[in-house]
Each structure stands twice: as C-alpha cells, then as structure tokens.
C-alpha cells in the first residue's frame with residue numbers, strides 16, 4: 001500500500017476557557033487521505049473543523065499528535081525545515097474577500113506566492129498567471145483589475161488560482177462555498193471537481209452539511225465536539241449512516257435525497273454545550289441514547305469495511321442485523 005499523502009494521528013488541540021478550564025477543540029483525531037483522494041470533514045459550527053485545517057497549515061500549534069505529509073511528521077520539524085514543504089499544501093478560506101488584499105491587482109495577488117518561493121520570473125511568471133486565471137474560468141485580461149471588481153464567486157476563483165500557483169499536492173478547502181449564493185455554489189463545486197481530476201489533487205474539504213461535501217468527496221468524516229463520530233465512503237455515509245449524529249446531519253441537509261431505510265427521522269435534543277465528561281459526547285442530545293452510553297467508551301470501530309462509527313448502539317444494531 002502506498003503511503004497516504006496526509007496522515008493525521010491522535011491530533012489534539014485545546015484552548016484556554018473560562019474559570020481556568022480547557023476547551024478541547026480537537027480531541028484525539030486521526031484520519032488519512034490518499035494521494036488523489038478528496039476527503040471531507042463535516043459537522044456543526046464549533047466542532048473543530050477549521051482548527052484541524054489551521055493545525056495542518058501550521059497556523060497554530062497542536063498540543064499533541066502527528067501531521068504527516070508523505071510519512072514525514074510536519075509537527076516535528078523546525079520552521080526552517082518545514083518551509084520547503086509549504087508549497088505542497090495550500091489553503092482556500094471561506095471568506096474569499098478578506099483573504100485578498102484590496103490594494104493589490106489580481107496579477108500581483110497571484111504572483112506573490114510564486115515570487116516568494118522563487119518559482120518563475122519575468123514573462124514566464126506572467127504567462128503562468130494567465131494560465132492560472134484560465135484554469136479557474138477567468139479571463140487573463142482580468143489580471144489588471146482589483147479584487148473589489150469581482151463578484152463573490154469570482155473572488156473565490158481567484159483564491160483557488162492563487163492556492164494553485166505553487167503546484168500544491170494538497171488543497172485544504174475550509175468551507176469554500178458556504179459564503180456564496182446557492183446558484184454560485186454549484187459552479188465552484190464543479191470547478192473544484194474538475195481541477196481535482198485535471199491536476200490529480202488531494203483535497204481536505206470542510207463543510208457544514210453533507211450535501212456539498214458528498215458532491216466533491218470520496219470519503220467523509222463526521223465530527224462532533226472535536227471528535228470523529230463516523231467515517232466512511234461518501235455514498236455509505238449519505239445513504240446508510242449508522243451514527244445518530246450523522247443521521248441528524250443528513251436530515252438537516254437541504255439536498256438530502258436520503259434513503260433512511262425505514263428509520264424514523266431523528267432530531268437532536270439540547271445544545272452542543274451539554275458535553276458529558278465520560279462516555280459519548282452526544283449522550284444528552286441523542287434520542288437513541290441509553291444508560292450505558294453515558295459511561296462506555298466511544299472509540300471508533302470498523303463496523304463494515306472502511307465504515308467506522310463511534311456509536312456503541314449502532315455497533316450493537318449492526319451485530320444484531322448480521323447475526
């Protein structure tokens with residue numbers, strides 16, 4: 001088996017919280033993404049998705065764990081050792097407008113990373129900017145303009161072009177379409193899918209709902225309160241989720257053409273703040289919870305090939321069905 005391009009192991013990140021307590025934003029998270037694969041992270045606001053993205057990009061420091069690129073643990077590298085790897089992983093943010101300096105022309109915005117990393121110069125650099133603009137569906141003449149002259153969708157295209165300028169292997173896409181009009185979202189999702197195929201890119205694609213993420217991703221992990229609750233290939237998670245939390249997310253997804261196989265629709269009770277200290281973090285909100293869920297371990301277990309769940313009830317149900 002080839003080494004995954006990205007492998008995240010036991011990643012944990014805490015922030016200081018009120019009364020000297022700690023907020024565990026990312027709690028012992030592990031996943032890996034093969035080269036050329038699109039992997040999705042979904043979950044409610046505050047579940048730790050962007051924190052994972054920032055940790056991978058080196059924008060924040062992890063408490064513990066590993067982030068390996070091609071087998072090399074980036075977290076064990078000093079800044080100077082990490083720098084040569086930087087062009088290999090690039091990020092696209094949700095808020096395209098604020099990640100584009102309004103005072104710089106598009107040509108400069110896209111050139112900047114290449115100049116910084118000494119990739120191309122002179123005419124070759126300009127030709128590369130033109131090619132990148134075409135690649136994301138913008139006319140090369142637009143290079144003379146300023147970001148405010150572009151629509152929301154076009155601004156996100158610019159961010160994608162800039163992220164691609166260094167020929168990255170991995171793109172970390174943190175809710176790249178969430179801020180866009182629904183009609184524009186599909187265009188950008190299509191562009192991302194096309195680029196992934198064309199350039200053989202690897203994606204970590206972050207989203208709120210299962211719909212958009214499923215459209216782009218081969219595999220998905222569902223997060224809750226800093227932990228992965230369920231993971232598997234996109235179709236399986238969408239059409240036969242086993243974790244009550246994934247079921248709730250799928251129900252909330254506006255484009256869910258979900259076949260719930262006779263299950264009752266579930267709605268989560270309470271708020272995300274009600275986090276039990278032991279057992280399942282979803283315990284207080286889960287309609288399927290029983291006494292034992294409060295105390296028993298919720299480590300992820302593989303219930304079918306490639307399909308992992310952290311719900312003990314889902315596992316029991318599966319065993320009964322298979323028996």
Ligand SMILES: Nc1ncnc2c1ncn2[C@@H]1O[C@H](COP(=O)(O)OP(=O)(O)OP(=O)(O)O)[C@@H](O)[C@H]1O
Nearest residue numbers: 015016023025043044045046047048049050051052
């Ligand atoms: N710099 C910080 N200081 C303190 N707490 C933080 C910080 N950054 C994030 N958090 C907290 O960590 C948790 C995870 O935040 P994160 O931004 O990763 O969530 P998210 O899943 O990306 O949410 P959203 O969908 O809203 O973008 C949240 O409770 C958030 O309040």
Ligand SMILES: [Mg+2]
Nearest residue numbers: 049050051174
């Ligand atoms: Mg976020």
